[in-house]
Amino acid sequence: MKKGIKQISIFFIMFTILISSISxxxxxxxxxxxxxxxxxxxxxxxxxxxHTGHLGDGGYGPHVNLVIYSNGTPVRNYHIYESIRTKCIRAYETVQGKEYNFGNNCYDDFDDAIKDILTSNKEYSLASELKTVLSPSVFNAVIMTIVAVIVAVFKGKPIPA
Structure with missing residues (x-):
């Protein structure tokens, strides 16, 4: 009887975690x-x-997309993510298929990294108007990282650097 209650409790805890992060x-x-x-x-x-998905360079994990459109056509699509090894924000641009270089800057904040990318694309007005747009909860970030690692293990793909 106690074992059944324990299993049901674990199920509800897991279900609650899933529902809270599914969005x-x-x-x-x-x-x-x-x-x-x-x-x-x-x-x-x-x-x-x-959100969690393909990073563009073959990896899989939590990231943010920054898409720049010109006359309604996407000209840049950056997958912006945190490197597990360096703890710095990295970006991969999928239209050109190459890593974005932040120079000597090691950003630990998505907003600062996005402003850097916009400035490098000469979008100064958009960069100056950008406010704090990303405030993911620590809980969701942890859950997404765990899911990314589990998916990477099952798919046999490398975890993002």
Whole structure:
């Protein structure tokens, strides 16, 4: 009897964790709704919520997308994520297929990294108007990282650097 109650309790705890984080985990690349969208003349940027998916360089894990549109056409799509090894924010640009270089800067904040990327793309007005758009809870970030590691183990893919 006690064993059955314990199993049911564990099930409800796991179910609660799943439900509380499903809104963030459920976003797949291309299926997210922007948490921030801004247009300046013919340029528009969309910033995704923190979600788990492909990083663009073959890895898989929690990241944010920054998409820059020109005249309605996506010209840049950055997958921005935290490196597990260096604890610095990294970015992979999928349109050109290469790693974005932050120079000597080691950002630990997505907002600062996004401003750096916008500035390097000469989107100074959009960068200056960008406010804190990302405030994921620690709980969701931890859950997404755990899910990313589990998925990486099952898929045999490397965990993002």
């Amino acid at each position: 963030t985990i459920a976003f797949a690349d291309g299926g997210w709704k922007p948490v921030y969208s801004k247009t300046f003349f013919t340029t528009r940027i969309d910033i995704s919520p923190l």
